[in-house]
Amino acid sequence: MDRFINLWKKYGMITLLLVLVGAFSLASPKTFFTSKTMYNILRQASVIGVLSCCVTMQLITGGIDLSIASRLAFTQIICAQMLLAGIPIPVVVVFAIAFAAVTGALNAVIAELLQTNMFVVSMASMYIWTGICYLTIGARTLYGLPDSYKVISQTLVFGKVPSIIFVFVASALLAHFILSKTRFGRYIYALGSNREAARLAGINVVKSNITTHAVASSFVGIAAVILLSRTMTAGAGTASATYAFDCITACVLGGVALGGGRGSMGQTVLGVLVINVMFNGLTIIGVSDYWQMVIKGIILFIAIGLELLQRYSNLKASKKINVEKVAT
């Protein structure tokens, strides 16, 4: 059992990914295993992927943020309005990233002021930003953005790879760099691993927490930029999308600990890919959306179960109830 856990930790997700690709390719060789489908899957994975950079950092600090979809939606709406007003694209992109970062930091500031956890704060924040989205544009959909804005996500690099995939890869690499190579990254883990020990080690935990949420949320800004460029429309409906849950599912499946202190970008990327391959594959072989929801839930259970097993991997042996009594 110990060995299984270790093997799973190391190779589980990559094996699962390969098995899924293999299985769907066999099940529908003509449609699934084509470069078009593959790029398509990656393209669809991009928004969730970029958002998951944010969620990974947040989870490592031990915080769950439910407000990312609503903040994404509002960032997108403002960007769309700016573009419609003729503001140059680079300005809009920089603004989106900065604005999302500020909203993220705001969540953390409130959490620190109220000395409560991210979960409740982000829930309140989710309601507020969703409300603001509708207050701003109502049920309207903004469209008619300048065509040049498409460039960000829809350019074909090397003649076939959509540029949005590069944004995903670049974001993941950046998040990976921050988490694994920098001092700031160490502090993110320290916060989630043992906040009091971090404080006593001389880390300014309040400042680190706020900065982490700001940096993490800048990926929400990037996601808003590419999503807008992909759909070329913006509406308040995005605020109710299940992005937060999808990202958390991907992260946890990849092996990022819900309790904080453990996880890496590599795990998250694998999680994102597995989920996207799975649901694309399921759609291609004709499994209905409702069944896919059920499957998603089950996967989350399994992911959390595996997490638990890892956490208690040395206690777990003791749960085996197998007693041999020999009277002497």
Added chain:
Amino acid sequence: MQNILEIENITKVYPGVLALDNVSFSIKKGEVHGIIGENGAGKSTLIKTITGAISPEGGIIRFEGKEYTHLTPQLSKEIGIGVIYQEFNLVPALSVAENVFLGNYSGKGFTVDFKEMNEKTSKAMERIGVRIDPQKLVWGLTVGHQQIVEIMRSLVKEVKLIIMDEPTAPLTKSETEQLFKIINSLKEQGITIIYISHRLEELFELTDRVTVMRDGQYITTLNTSETTMKELIKYMVGRELSDSYPQRQTPIGEEVLRVENLSGNGVSNINFTLHKGEILGFSGLLGCGRTETMQLIYGVVKKTSGKIFLNQQEIEMKNTTDALSKGIGLIPEDRKRNGAFLNMTIKWNNSIGCLRKKLMKYGIVVDEQKEIDLSNEYVEKLKVKTPSVNQLVTNLSGGNQQKVVVAKVMATDAEIMIFDEPTRGIDVGAKQEMYQLIRKMVSEGKSVLLISSEMGEVIGLSDRIVVLHEGRQMGILESDEFDQELILTLASGIEVEERGVRNHG
């Protein structure tokens, strides 16, 4: 006498570590049996196989004549084995009484009889002569009180064998004495006790026999009355140790830290001066305010009044980051709660406090090679027993975790280091190493504030000793006044004016 417990060929393997190597020995019914060994020798692992917390790769445990190859925690509890682990297993959000009765709540149906539970807890506490409000939440308790709750947990159950893994490590002298009384009365009632401790003098006071372990192997079992401390140490570490404390080699320098009428966080009007190259000891009973005083100095809690001078300059400690940047470091008392990042590696823990100071390249990137070198240096210096610096701290033995916590703060190169119980859970050999290291640090011009419940340690290492009692400062002793009796008298709140004990400077 009959054997109550027989351990046969127990082997336990962890990745890269042979924690138990074919261990066999037996415990006689009704005896107090000590187990000693260096940090990482396998004592706690052995205990966990007896309680079923982990399953060994092989071997048999025979309890009261019955063989068990797969014990579980529930089963070991049922057959009458109680345990007090080295690391606490309390639920911080529950009350003292609820923790004591965790899993055995009394009451009818779904209701819990809190009144009865609280009363029983109070009674159990009376037996060990302490008074903690049973309704108090464990979260707010000091380490010492938490340990008492752990002990009471076993005491309220019907047990035949109680295993104690370093129970006195966090206790003060008087609490330890109380515990010894309990242990003796339990022994009189025919209960067998396995007692693990790094304090050898306790073994001589308590035990009938002592088993020595080294590197996962059983070495020998001796009758306590027929052995000496020297012999035990020799079996334990494989060589002889001097029992003297390293002496000061350099003179004490100018003032580096002075506090005047420092108050807040449960202490009031603390006055002392720390000099360059000095070790200033702090002594007192549990709850005397030693740790609380240090928290004020390190900026963990803000002072309400009084002044702190660093190098003659008055300063305000805003927070711990501020303290660290001003050159003060702290080794916290409770390693699991405040000291270690358990799910991180040794090298990660080692570097977290000194990243900015010594491990950066290009401003923001952690220099991983330097980090590994630094960590290897400290693993060697403090003799941390581990396959590599990439080992998770949670996988280390208790004493080795403590060494990692100490290393983390030492690595910051702070000018003033606050050591709050630095040698808790550390074996006799490693203690010597740590004393040498502290001595070396002060020889190099650092200054140390030292808290220790071990009187010998405070007296042996300190240049002067501040004695506290219930948040008040009772006196400062010069080295020629060091005397166990005098310290205890002051610590229990009795003023000793006539002997001219100074209480300032």
